[in-house]
Amino acid sequence: MSRGIIVAAQPECYLALLHYPVLNKHRQVVTTAVANLDIHDIARAARTYGIAHYYIVTPIAAQRSLVETIINHWRRGYGAEYNHSRREAFSRVCVREDFEQVCRDIGERAGKKPRVVATGAALEKGLISYGELRKALVEGDTPWLLVFGTGWGLADSIVARADCSLPPVRGGSDGYNHLSVRSAVAVVLDRLFGC
Template identity: 40%
Template structure:
């Protein structure tokens, strides 16, 4: 595997290439590294590689003449990559793809970046090592080189080691232990001392699943799980932030079809389906709000039928979901009930297909993890301005760039809850 590194700081890689497995791989010829300095292709006596940006602004931009000359001077350029926060995320899967290439060329930008016309002249794939900004691409290039080189045959002392590391199976790795068997009262798990290979393998799989669930549940979105895996995960005791979240289904005040503000009738399907969403995601409760006494009485009959009446015997699962439903004459009463449940004031988050949003989904997830929250959804044509104005935050529309934003409220409740609490965020 040949790595061509285009950098104005070739000395940056001295330490990286002179220690550890990377040094051994270079010495053994498993990995070859060529450092190319674009300054060597400059035509002026100052070896200039940058210039001021068109359009003004701070900083400098790396120019094309030296970079293009350096790229065209490579004997084996292979696949061209640019380290950039705007690039494709560097994952284990991408590292595996790149390890199959015979040569890679890594462009390390500096200053404010590289003249964008470089992409018109060459087929370059931007790659990002994370959502943060570095002073240049050199640090990122080291990450990419090591991630890829480890997968090249002959790099690892024992190739099987790479197969069991984090992300190799799509999950995080299980924890490791070594001697002494007991240290300051902390013992090595008994399963690892049993000598029973199947039991050890099962323990490692379970711990890998548990670690992934706790730290990176998003990985499950792309990782196939067996029935045993799913059964184990369902049985894992876990404190879910969902308990802090309550859904509020507001029937008034809402916007009516004619644009006026009023109250709409509740529907059996909304109560049923949103209750099932609430139970599936482990919410703290489902608060149904309507100022109409006859509608409260209707909702009470629906709920009682499933919680205490004939519906309980026919479908106990439905009763379990409907047990989360509470009825309120107004939004203030719903907020007070949620606050009383948790012993502290609840925040109110509003939803609107019209926008504009005042709180991102990421910020809402952080809020839900730290305090009780009532997420209000409006029936009819959405929550009235009076509700939006008093909210601690307004969430973005589910499809902000669509010209059609007319989901049913129960469909919106399911999508919204998954976006805020889903295991694959």
């Protein structure tokens, strides 16, 4: 008979960075280009804070191919040998064509569809506080998916589909909150998982 201690498995949290559908500065829905440092910085932050998988989402096949090449360089190519911690970070990065594919993929991995959390610098409705989400992440048995938008943020269609939204990250009293998505991801993960 086993005397092993039963440890409740922490529900997995996933992260998606969308390049479509996102807004441009005129609030039009557009597709943005993948930025190399979005791959690196967010992979490193995701690994640091224990994110199960980091999905880079773009409908453009040539961009997906480029991202795959970059991922493979750091996972298996010269980069993997040169920088072991980067290889480790890249082991959890994948690229997908659209948001639906990400949700299906998580459903298959985790055995349940994820609860989706939208993020953005101007979200006001359906908010869950960082403290509430931190608690829910530890207590529940549902996988969670944090969704970040490039450009000027997630299109309304994605926010409307989310189960809830995190409040915008604010720093000071004057309301300026124009962080890069790389910085916003780091701050949100630290608020949810930092110690």
